[in-house]
Amino acid sequence: MKTVFINCSPKERFCASAYFLFLQRLFTGGTKVYEKLRTPADQAGILEQLRDAQAVVFGLPMYVDGVPSHVLRFMEEMEVFCRENKLCLNVYCIANNGFIEGKQNEPLMQVFENFCSRSGLTWGGGVGIGGGVMLNVTRILFIVDIGLLALNTVLSIVNTGDFFPKAAWIGFAENAALLLYFNLGVLFYLAVMGRLISKGEYFGKRYTRILIPSFVFILFADIFFIITSVLEGGIFKGWLARKE
Amino acid sequence: MKVIIHDLGPEYEALIEERCGKAVAADGKYAPCQGCFGCWTKHPAECFMKDSLQQVCRVMGQADEIVIVTRNLYGGYSSAVKNVLDRSIGTSTPFSTYRGGQMHHTLRYGKHDLWKVVVYGDISDAEKDTFRYTAERNALNDGYERSEVVFLNDLTELEAAL
Ligand SMILES: Cc1cc2nc3c(=O)[nH]c(=O)nc-3n(C[C@H](O)[C@H](O)[C@H](O)COP(=O)(O)O)c2cc1C
Numbered sequence: 011m012k013t014v015f016i017n018c019s020p021k022e023r024f025c026a027s028a029y030f031l032f033l034q035r036l037f038t039g040g041t042k043v044y045e046k047l048r049t050p051a052d053q054a055g056i057l058e059q060l061r062d063a064q065a066v067v068f069g070l071p072m073y074v075d076g077v078p079s080h081v082l083r084f085m086e087e088m089e090v091f092c093r094e095n096k097l098c099l100n101v102y103c104i105a106n107n108g109f110i111e112g113k114q115n116e117p118l119m120q121v122f123e124n125f126c127s128r129s130g131l132t133w134g135g136g137v138g139i140g141g142g143v144m145l146n147v148t149r150i151l152f153i154v155d156i157g158l159l160a161l162n163t164v165l166s167i168v169n170t171g172d173f174f175p176k177a178a179w180i181g182f183a184e185n186a187a188l189l190l191y192f193n194l195g196v197l198f199y200l201a202v203m204g205r206l207i208s209k210g211e212y213f214g215k216r217y218t219r220i221l222i223p224s225f226v227f228i229l230f231a232d233i234f235f236i237i238t239s240v241l242e243g244g245i246f247k248g249w250l251a252r253k254e
Numbered sequence: 255m256k257v258i259i260h261d262l263g264p265e266y267e268a269l270i271e272e273r274c275g276k277a278v279a280a281d282g283k284y285a286p287c288q289g290c291f292g293c294w295t296k297h298p299a300e301c302f303m304k305d306s307l308q309q310v311c312r313v314m315g316q317a318d319e320i321v322i323v324t325r326n327l328y329g330g331y332s333s334a335v336k337n338v339l340d341r342s343i344g345t346s347t348p349f350s351t352y353r354g355g356q357m358h359h360t361l362r363y364g365k366h367d368l369w370k371v372v373v374y375g376d377i378s379d380a381e382k383d384t385f386r387y388t389a390e391r392n393a394l395n396d397g398y399e400r401s402e403v404v405f406l407n408d409l410t411e412l413e414a415a416l
Binding site (some may be wrong): 020021025071073074075076079080082109110111120121122123125128166184228231232234241242244247248250251253 | 277286287288289290291292295296298299300314315316327328329330331332333336337339342343344347348349350351356357358360362363369376378380381383384386387388391392396397400
């Protein structure tokens with residue numbers, strides 16, 4: 011059983027799709043191949059990987075209520091390739107969007123369903139995840155937390171010879187539990203989908219999101235964009251103005 | 255102003271130009287969005303990539319009515335047309351608000367009137383449903399009062415649909 015995971019984010023680094031595909035691979039059995047689709051030059055290599063695969067999982071961002079244009083280009087190529095080589099693959103997708111409602115991925119999911127019908131492939135379903143950017147930040151915060159714990163442990167050994175600084179561990183556990191809570195919906199659906207991918211079965215469409223209230227989410231999103239716009243300078247260049 | 259975005263060949267140029275204030279040819283001679291959000295946070299309503307879509311937000315922002323002529327692809331826009339849409343998110347601002355009971359961005363250019371999609375090419379019933387739904391979602395997301403989708407049997411019907 012071979013599954014090809016395609017990270018379709020055009021971003022080079024820190025993309026949410028990479029995070030969700032990392033989780034999905036943890037929950038999926040068999041041979042796993044991870045590919046990136048950023049430019050047309052990546053297409054041929056991915057198509058070759060599909061030849062002997064049983065399943066393919068697209069991990070992608072939602073752009074303007076749909077599939078990003080460079081992914082559509084690939085899908086057209088893949089349709090022809092699958093027909094010519096009479097491939098029977100199960101197709102799954104993990105779509106994430108910036109807004110909090112995962113349900114906003116529904117039109118994108120339908121496009122994948124229609125793509126499968128045209129290509130003679132089996133639609134296995136997918137997970138639509140709201141608040142993808144912020145969930146990706148929770149992963150980064152978790153890594154920072156591990157770093158802090160390591161640093162505190164070293165400091166504690168140097169200063170007092172104590173190998174187990176209790177306060178630092180409690181702080182770490184509290185943060186980790188909170189970050190885990192935000193991700194529970196995602197973890198649950200990806201775990202279930204992983205099991206079904208491994209068995210070659212149908213999952214259907216499911217929607218989830220970062221588990222925080224939406225007004226809190228909007229507040230954080232606005233603060234995030236204010237800070238980045240200050241750092242990148244856009245705020246001083248007619249940030250919200252109509253531009254003729 | 256009426257803006258037409260289309261993926262048709264040069265033979266339709268004269269007709270399109272005659273029917274709108276501004277036409278955007280989705281000829282595929284431009285790069286896909288890189289997802290950097292620079293058109294919000296670095297150089298508002300402008301892309302860092304210096305091609306024909308660098309200023310496309312500023313054109314689409316001025317539209318009361320937008321007409322998108324596209325080949326059907328899986329119940330959505332052709333990739334050349336979708337590329338234009340992906341590069342146009344600078345028509346909104348990075349700030350969030352609620353519209354239609356869900357989260358969306360506030361609008362740099364205020365409310366628009368009509369989001370109309372004219373679809374040609376072979377299409378199934380399921381794809382038609384997806385297209386209608388997508389156009390509705392786009393209209394809400396981009397701040398258009400209403401949406402409309404027209405399916406052409408062939409391009410001879412184009413003139414009447416514009
Ligand atoms: C061009 C563009 C269009 C987008 N359109 C939407 C949208 O319509 N709705 C939404 O919720 N998020 C939208 N987003 C946000 C992305 O879905 C979000 O940033 C996602 O987490 C990116 O995933 P990635 O890091 O894997 O690339 C858009 C982002 C870009 C760059």
